[in-house]
Amino acid sequence: MQQIVNFLIRNKNFLLFLTLFCLSLFFTIQSHSYHKSKFINSANVISGGTYNVMNNINQYFNLKDENRILLNENNRLKSLLFNQQTQTTIPVEIDSLLEKRYVVTAAKVLKNSYSFTNNYITINKGERDGIIEDLGVVSSLGVIGIIDKTSTKYSRVLSILNSNSRVNAQLKNTNHFGTLKWNGQSPKNAQLTDIQGLANISIGDTIVTSGNSIIFPKGILIGAITSFKLIETEDVYNINVELFNDMTNMGHVHVINNKDSNEILSLNELNE
DSSP states (O other): OHHHHHHHHHTHHHHHHHHHHHHHHHHHHHHOHHHHHHHHHHHHHHHHHHHHHHHHHHHHHTHHHHHHHHHHHHHHHHHHHHHHTTOOSSOOOGGGOOSOSEEEEEEEEEEEOOSSSEEEEEESOOGGGTOOTTOEEEETTEEEEEEEEEOSSOEEEEEEEETTOOEEEEETTTOOEEEEEOOSSOTTEEEEEEEETTSOOOTTOEEEEOSOSSSSOTTOEEEEEEEEEEETTTTEEEEEEEESSOTTOOOEEEEEEETTHHHHHHHHHHHO
């Protein structure tokens, strides 16, 4: 306490000057509208800059939460999109869709291989999240693969960069369909086979899922045609497809569960 008193005594002249200076500024600003407006604008600039810096800092530390929110929103939109595609006869408001055929679950990629003949992806969702075998896996750019193994908390995805992978695919413009495979070479390309020679195809045509299986809805992007060759003996095309997905850079994916799959399988068994 004595030190504070000594400080005030030593600096009494400066403190008096500072007090009078502040009072003069206060009365000047209060009595002149021009000075008052300038002061308010300056204060707003300073406070605005401070708030902006603090907001940027908060956003940096909250990136994980922001990414989670965006992923969940993207997942919700995909679910609405897939289910809207099934409403072909009666127009329905999107938010009023009570009976959904497709359930979409967001997941994070934990491990991804792409340099082997048979490649797999591991994700952080499993049986406790409703994930079972034979569910389709996609990203925002298109098809990734199919679930082939599950545990309580994790699942393994049979990547489309796997020699055992088979995906029903079609030409977007003509609806001619075939089978998408991988020849084990470039992770940028896959091969579409069994497209009939009557199909009118061109370089750059888009390839999408055909919807002929219970795994993927129709119309999910796969890639674009970069080259094709007609096998005359079989009258079918062998088509090279450049994948829209960068299969070497996987972060977040979406697992698609067709709730009607068991019913469809039962009907198919009756027809056999």
